[in-house]
Amino acid sequence: MTRWQECREEQAGPETAVRRRPQQRRSQERFDRVLAAAAELISDTGIESVRMSEIAERAEVPIGSVYQFFPDKLAIVRTLAEQVTDSVHVQVQESFASVADPEEFLARADTLVQGYYVQITADPVARHVLMAMQSDKDLQQ
Numbered sequence: 001m002t003r004w005q006e007c008r009e010e011q012a013g014p015e016t017a018v019r020r021r022p023q024q025r026r027s028q029e030r031f032d033r034v035l036a037a038a039a040e041l042i043s044d045t046g047i048e049s050v051r052m053s054e055i056a057e058r059a060e061v062p063i064g065s066v067y068q069f070f071p072d073k074l075a076i077v078r079t080l081a082e083q084v085t086d087s088v089h090v091q092v093q094e095s096f097a098s099v100a101d102p103e104e105f106l107a108r109a110d111t112l113v114q115g116y117y118v119q120i121t122a123d124p125v126a127r128h129v130l131m132a133m134q135s136d137k138d139l140q141q
Contacts, residue, residue, distance in 0.1 A: 033059040043124040
């Protein structure tokens with residue numbers, strides 16, 4: 001776990017945290033299916049209209065499996081937000097790892113901002129999650 005992830009875990013409130021992190025391969029697969037199903041539904045209809053029962057149905061898991069990992073929809077959205085921010089964080093680290101001078105720093109920063117814009121506009125899940133983060137104080141953490 002990176003320092004970035006550790007800080008994020010420390011800031012997580014109990015009401016928005018993942019209830020249980022999967023340890024076994026089968027549980028991880030179920031966890032991933034739930035997140036993928038949630039992402040598909042959010043992409044199709046937005047966050048507000050998605051219900052936990054729809055997520056379970058789309059993931060082809062019992063509703064109890066969804067609640068085994070996530071106490072509520074906000075925890076799912078938070079986990080998706082973590083995935084988006086983790087991706088951006090990795091891109092930033094990789095981009096600035098070998099910066100040699102201020103001009104190169106500015107060029108890479110410009111490229112990153114443009115890439116971030118393209119990612120958010122092209123990925124409906126990232127866009128919905130970003131909007132949710134702007135309007136929800138728990139997600140802003």
